[in-house]
Amino acid sequence: MNMPLESTAPALASAPTFRSPEGVETHEVLNQARPCVGHNAFTGDVALRDLVARHAAWSIPHATRVGALAGNEEVQDLARLANEHSPQLRTHDRFGNRLDWVEFHPAWHQLMALGTGHEVASLAWTTAEPSGHLARAVLSYLWNQVENGTACPLGMAYAASAGFAQRPEFAEWREKTLSAHYDPRRLPLAQKKGAVIGYAMTEKQGGSDLRQTQTTAVFAGTEGGARVYRVTGHKWFFSVPTSDGFYTLARTASGVSCLFVPRFLPDGSANRIAVQRLKDKCGNRSNASSEVEFNRTWAMLVGEEGRGIREILSHAHLTRMDFAVGSAGLMRQALTLAIHHASTRDGFGRRMADLPMQTNVLADLALESEAAMWSAMRVARATDSMALDERERLLARVATPVVKYWNCQRATYVVYEALQVHGGNGFIMENPVARLYREAPLNSIWEGTTNMMCMDVVRALDREKGALDVFLDEVSQPGVANAAHAKFIAALRDDLCAGPVDEGNARAVVTRMALALQASELLRHSDGAGAERFATSRLGGQHAGVMGTLTAGADLRDIVARADVSAAARA
Structure with missing residues (x-):
């Protein structure tokens, strides 16, 4: 099933042009947005490219290849087909023998082959280079801009490999799970190329x-x-x-x-x-x-x-991180679709992206998306070091549920606003943003609901000695200079140090922790104007909590331009 990309689906570019039968035409189709294809979701993403160059430059070729899939027209059609044709249960064969099998559309298998072959599940464990978990998180972030349903088994394979490690009785299982060969055949493990x-x-x-x-x-x-x-x-x-x-x-x-x-x-x-x-x-x-x-x-x-729950929770750190990363990737795809739509369609006599209110919405979505990416990747970086660095272990213990909670929570709202950019077309299932709209709420449920994540943060702060100090130090490190951020962190420090967090107030506290981490990452690593905008709006009270309520300014166009991964493809 490891097919070359060009063989996975018929090329769409050469499709014939159809004309309506004579006497049926009533109008010429004008001013429809163009398909969002032809871009590379990695090389066109300024923030992501900068992150990888700083922390895992060796993985740039891996990320470039997966990023190309996200903007590939054939692959996007595979995603459409896999979601239009739902899996079918076959409990028995026609002779009455028990099967207990599920039939997937061929597009599903082709996507699984692409994801497996590009090491979306395995790179963290197979590379000898540093920052393997970060590099693999980048691939997951990009794959969630390809197709979200297949991200589930790829993420489970990533976590499962940790459970097999250092256990001789599972050596063959680990080897086959980390294989770059996707093998959907119903056969015993010894006869398969991958699991x-x-x-x-x-x-x-x-x-x-x-x-x-x-x-x-x-x-x-x-x-x-x-x-x-x-x-x-x-x-x-x-x-x-x-x-x-x-x-x-x-x-x-x-x-x-x-x-x-x-x-x-x-x-x-x-x-x-x-x-x-x-x-x-x-x-x-x-x-x-x-x-x-x-x-x-x-x-x-x-x-x-x-000790089964403890064992599973050791896997859960990886799956929860993957959902934080995946939700950030889902937001990134929604943003890409929104910017592309608004940049290729006119409204009220102007290009939609140039309408002041629409520019504000797109800029706000861009800030939200980039903040989600940086915070998720900070957890991945901590995961790379947690076995040898107690500070990073404690940070990962607290920040993983914080970021999983907030990114999954915000994904639904970001996609909703991206859908609005598309107008009525966005609510039609042929449009990929409609698929994202149905997909986004699930991430808040899988691997721990919103309430579970907030309670896990409260438990970590209470039971892990030094975890509170590590988190506060992380969001207050040198290099973070913004008045709104400093005031926000001071108030957060006072509240967290006053005593145990009341369970009924957990969501409010964890939300503030998430915003503090996002702002600190942006201020430390991202574009100065965008980072300042995020801190001032989210932490400084200059935001109504609704997308498109940033203070108007010329820099909003620059924020949108920075986030536009498909600009080169349109040009």
Whole structure:
């Protein structure tokens, strides 16, 4: 399935021009925005390019290749097709044999092959260069401008590899998960070139509260160096049900434990995995989420028995970071679409992007998008150093849920405003921004809801000695000089140091922490005018909380121009 790009879909540029039948034409089509294609989402992104040049210059070729996919017309058509043709569950074959399989549109498989082959899942683990997690985060950010549904299994493979590390019984699983070959065939692991990994944690009665796990697992002996269990129960969300193996939770004699369920048993026969139905999701239509029954299903223990939630939370740092990064990428795609639309369509006698109120909206969206990118990448940089640097570990522990919360929260609003730029056309499903509008809310739910993230921040500040000081130091470092920022940080410091955060006030406090981190990153690393604008508006009270309410000024055009990744393609 690792096809060259040119073979993944028919070229659209050579499509014939059709004319309406004689007598049917009523008008000539004029003043419609052009398709947002032909650009490179990496090389055209000034802020992202600067970040990579500073911290992971070796990965520029990787980012350039994935960035080209985001602006490629054929690849964007694959994204459209994968979302228009939803996966179909096949519980049985025509002879009555149990299948428990899901059929995806060929476009899904082509996208998965592209993402896997470009190392979107694996680069952090396969490179010998420094800043591997940052470089991989950049690829994820760019891939979320390609297609969001496939970002889910690619992100799960990234996190799953951490669970396999340093465990000999999972050596082959790790090797195949990190493979650059996407292999969708339904075969035992030994016969495959690559593996896809899923997760199955949530149950009906517990939702996000994993302590309420009712699925049970009974110890069945040791095989091949692994402790083996028989698992029985129901999982309410079973991600990517065609995966080759799944992490899950079950209650053992010692408590909730983490187990790994392969699709095939060591003898090559099918494991007892009964897919019940597919979820009819609001968005994320290209991807399949399901319910599953385990009935004495064969599974291997991961980590210590009774410490399953702790084991899964060690993966969750990576998946939560990936959703923070992914939401920033989703915002970036929405911004790109909005700027391109407004720059190729006229309204009220002027180019839409030049209308003062529209310029203000686009500039505001650009500030929001860039702030989301810098804060997410700061978490990725901390992740690269957390094993050896206690300060970075503490920062990652606090900042990951902060940024996951805020980026996922803001993505929905940013896409909503980007859709408004498109007018009625934006609300039509043929338009990619409509797909983003349905997609954006999901990121706030997966890997921990808004409330869960805020409570996790409160727990980290309370339980991790030194975490508060590290965070406050991070947002107050030299190089950050802005009056609004200084006043904001002083008030935040006073409130956080006054005592434990009240749970009922957690969202308000974590929102302020997120804004402080975003502003400090922009002031330290970004364009001066834009950074000042962000700090003054978000921290200084010169903003109504609605996009397009920046104080009018000539610099707004410069902010939009800096964010315009498709300008060169239009020229």
